[in-house]
Amino acid sequence: MKITPVTADLSIKRTIDQGTEEQRKAVLNILEDVKQDGFSAVKRYTLQFDGVSPDAFKVTQEELDAAYRKADNRTIAIIQEAIQNIRAFHERQVQQSWFTTKPDGTILGQKVTPLDAAGVYVPGGLAAYPSSIIMNVVPAQVAGVERIVMVSPPQKDGNLTDIVLVTAKELGVEEIWKIGGAQAIGALTYGFEGLEPVDKITGPGNIFVALAKQIVFGTVDIDMIAGPSEIAVLADHTAKASYVAADMLSQAEHDKMASAVLVTTDRTLAEAVSVEVEAQLKTLPKREIAGASIRDYGAIYLAETMDDALQAINDLAAEHLEVQVEDPWAVLPNIRHAGAIFLGSQSSEPVGDYFAGPNHILPTNGTARFSSPLTVEDFTKKSSIISYSKEAVKAHGDKIASFARMEELEAHARAVEKRLEED
Amino acid sequence: MKITPVTADLSIKRTIDQGTEEQRKAVLNILEDVKQDGFSAVKRYTLQFDGVSPDAFKVTQEELDAAYRKADNRTIAIIQEAIQNIRAFHERQVQQSWFTTKPDGTILGQKVTPLDAAGVYVPGGLAAYPSSIIMNVVPAQVAGVERIVMVSPPQKDGNLTDIVLVTAKELGVEEIWKIGGAQAIGALTYGFEGLEPVDKITGPGNIFVALAKQIVFGTVDIDMIAGPSEIAVLADHTAKASYVAADMLSQAEHDKMASAVLVTTDRTLAEAVSVEVEAQLKTLPKREIAGASIRDYGAIYLAETMDDALQAINDLAAEHLEVQVEDPWAVLPNIRHAGAIFLGSQSSEPVGDYFAGPNHILPTNGTARFSSPLTVEDFTKKSSIISYSKEAVKAHGDKIASFARMEELEAHARAVEKRLEED
Known part of the structure; x- marks a missing residue:
């Protein structure tokens, strides 16, 4: 990797796929059809796009149980422990309603109410990450949302993958539909007989799902449209090059458009990381993807002072930020913009993806300047009280x-x- | 007004002006020009749309002082007291960063950071409500936003109205630009020499401003695009018809598309409110606007039971909800969806518009199902901490x-x- 000096106003700008006008029109059509024709439109599009016509679109208890019986105990135990950690963290985010009184008899306050119903989109195939299901469902559950609906495109055999069903069962999600794509977003927004509309839709999806979410926004709430993943590492002479390189590659393997950036005050480290990245890359199964990401959106920046390095880090406003310096807590107050901040050499980014507790759904593409991780608050709303x-x-x-x-x-x-x- | 029985799934659906394709293209052009040409584009569009070319676009201390000297003491005192109340309420919304530790040495947490810079759009002419300036600026200030930039279109004389300047001075806002329309949104988003970009833009505006905000969303954050105002009143036999009618008209006078709805369990009250609305309407200066609003989007619904009435109220998910029943606190737990809830006969809606303390920027058009009033949190963002x-x-x-x-x-x-x- 090339090593360059930090410059003012660093940013990793990537052109996020916004979809073509044609795709947008196709999505508008699908949404309109689902709104008008309900289930019959959903059935039609499922046949068209997923190539199947499931006997029942709603997952049965038997299907859930069957998937669960097939799962091995260690997988289940890991998923359970992850859910427990993630739930414990999110419980700290719960906000209370409050009120204040005045001697003249006035009462003012803020009432916090969970949303009535939330819909979670789970992509099909390999992208059906159990961690993503957990990260979307847990905050909604902790918020007190009574009805959580999961949707996911059926596979070629008309079913959902076992791991999706096992994760749903562990979470206690009971309403699951084999519907994907823009038609799933339409179904969640407008409902049909048997499926009541929801108030908010979260979860990642392909460009058709993203466009559909943008279009229905306002009728329902949505989460952010996520861009490719990013990691920035702030490191000094105490950082271990092999750790830094491994962590950079852990994000690079996600996507050719993912970005991995090191900002360091230490030239020796910069050079060692450059060598390590190339070496570790060679043996990765996803070396093609990770290699393209490192080539196009990877960078090593050398800063003269820690202040300059911190300025660069704030300019980047990365989704994931690792702080591998002598005293990470000493620099924390000066970090203004980052989705999640990993402190110290042991806190590799994947720790936060699955297990530690905080949400892995984070602001990308510089939006950490003004956006937050997905939280329990995102599944509640407030009403002012005036008496x-x-x-x-x-x-x-x-x-x-x-x-x-x-x-x-x-x-x-x-x-x-x-x-x-x-x- | 006509009295009808409540029906299932009540809603006040209005077609909100989304702008034409032509308007959208014009706005895209303006934004692109401001992005490319900076101040010279702003200057050009100001001459084109506002018909003026101010000597300086940035308001000077002398202009602020001159406006302030002209203002009468009572006006200033009322504005000061309102700001004080509103600040006190919003200070209750401040969230703390927190962390949690585990015996194995793990530290997890959530860091709350104010946005670096916020831009407030203030419409020109009569719509330059001082209350709106206060409601946008105070939460940003309480959040700790260091830089607050106000923009507002110049009047025919090249200046801003005195009341805008007086309110800004009372709030301590110092960076004020005489720029309006889509070019102001472009200036706040992309900046130009002398004006640094901001991270979030809030405040109401015409369709060009609304379209511009939608387009720049993602590069910066924005508040919700507000629809016409709404009031729903939940009342029983203890309510006073003259109060209910006056409060319904207070929202109806805002806009021909505003909506005022009464849901009551008491036929006598329903009939009395119908008569009172017509009577009070006659002497209102804005009787033409209020009359159209009542005619097209006003309604009186009669419910058989309080449960039915509450269901209707939740279906409406109104921006403002007044609860004028015997024991308003007894029904509060069953109110799930409303932007602001006014309890008891003394709590007329205008109390909350200017003075009580809660924010008057509220979710409209049924979005109270999933959205909240503008809060201090809207001017902060969070970062997860993992060590x-x-x-x-x-x-x-x-x-x-x-x-x-x-x-x-x-x-x-x-x-x-x-x-x-x-x-």
């Missing part, structure tokens, strides 16, 4: 009416004054 | 590697195993 007393209206009503008239809203002023004039 | 110890990696590393291999991500597994093999 004004007679005394409070008497004391402040004239001021409120004046404010309304400042904005030439006479009916607003009169609504308040009605309470002043009548006893 | 794994050597002991934790030793204990769990093999499970994490197995999980990675379950997803066929070998480089992930190796990154963790590197820590196991080397000591």
Whole structure:
């Protein structure tokens, strides 16, 4: 890998696939058809795109049980422990409703309410990551969402993969539909007989799923449209080159458009990482993907000072940031933008992908400047509470009416004054 | 007003103006020009759309001081008290960073960081509501956003209105630009010499502003695109018809597409409100707007039971909900969807628009099912923190590697195993 000095306003800008106008029109059509024709449209598109016509689109208890019986005990135990860790972390995110009172009898507050229903999209084939199911479902469950609906495209045999069913069963998700693509997003948004609409749709998918989510946004809520994965490593002379290289490659193997960047104050490390990346790459099963990612979106930047390095790290606003420096906690206060921050040489990024507890659904493409990991809060909404007393209206009503008239809203002023004039 | 029985799945569906394809193209052009040409494009579009070419686009301290000297003391005092109340409420929303430790040395946590910079759009002319400026700026300030930039289109004389400047000065906003329309959204997103880009843009605007915000979303964050205002009133026999009618009209006067709905269990009240609305409407300065709103999007629904009424209220998921029943706190737990909930006969909706403390920027058009009022959190973002110890990696590393291999991500597994093999 080439080593270059850090420059001002570092950024890894990639052109995210926004879909073509043709794809957008196709998706609009599918959504409209599902809205109009419900299940029969879903059936039609499933045959067209997935090449199958399942006997039943809703997964039965028997299917769940059968998949579960086939799973080996160690796999189940690992999934269970991961769920437990992830649940424990997300429980810390639960927000309480609160209120405040005033001596004049006024009560103000904020009520937190879980969403009624959430839909989780699980991609088909190899991309049906159990970790992704866990990361989408757990925050919704912890938030108190009563109904969680999972959708996933059927395979060629008309079924979902065993690992998807096992993970769903471990999570206690019971409503699972064999529907994928834009038609699944339409089904979750508009519903059909047997499937009630949901309020929010999360989970990754291909370009058709992403376009469909963008289009239905507003009718339902959606999560962010995720871009390719990214890792930035901030390292000094204490970092181990083999660790840094391995971690960079762990993101590079995801996608040819994934990005792996090292920012370091130490030239020796920079050179060693460059060598290690090439060496480790050679024996990776996904060396073609990882190699392309490193070539096109990988970089090693050399900074003169830790301050310069931190500035570069904040400019990058990476999805994953590893801090492999002598005292990682000392630099933490100066890290402003990153989706998840991994502190110390032992905290390799994959620790957070599956097991530690925090969510692995993180802002990409520089959006960590203003976006957050998926949280329990994303499955709740708030309502303001205002209870004004007679005394409070008497004391402040004239001021409120004046404010309304400042904005030439006479009916607003009169609504308040009605309470002043009548006893 | 007509009185009808409540039906299942009540909703006030209005076709929100999404803009024409032509308007969208015009906005895309403006944004592209501002991105390419910076200030010179802003200058050109300001002359074209606002018909002026201000000497300086940035408001000076002298302009702020001059506007302030002209303002009367009572106006200033009311604005100050409103800001104080609104600030006090929003301070309750501040979230703390937190962390948790495990005996094996692992530390997990969530770091809350304010956005670096926020832009507030303030519409021109009469829509330049001081309350709207306060409601956008205060949560950003309480969140700790260091840089708040206000933009607003210049009037025919090349200046901003005094009330905008006075409110900005009271809030302590110092960076104010005389730029409006899509060019202002472009300037905030891409910046130009003298104006650094921001991370999030909030505030209402016309269709060009709304389209521009939708297009730049992703490069920066935006607030929700607000629809016309709405009020729903839940009332029983204890409610006062004149209050209910006045409150319904207070929202109806905003917009011909605003909606005002009463859901009541009491026929006598329903009939009295119908009469009162017509009577009060007659003397309103904005009777034409309010009358159209009541005619097209107003309704009185009669429910047989309070349970039915509550179901209807939840189906509506109104922006503003007034609860004028015998014991409003008794029904609060059953209200699942509403932007702001006003409890009791004294809590008329305008109390919350200007003065009480909660934010008046609320989800419209049924989106209260999944969206929240504007909060301090909207001006912060979170980063997950993961610090794994050597002991934790030793204990769990093999499970994490197995999980990675379950997803066929070998480089992930190796990154963790590197820590196991080397000591």
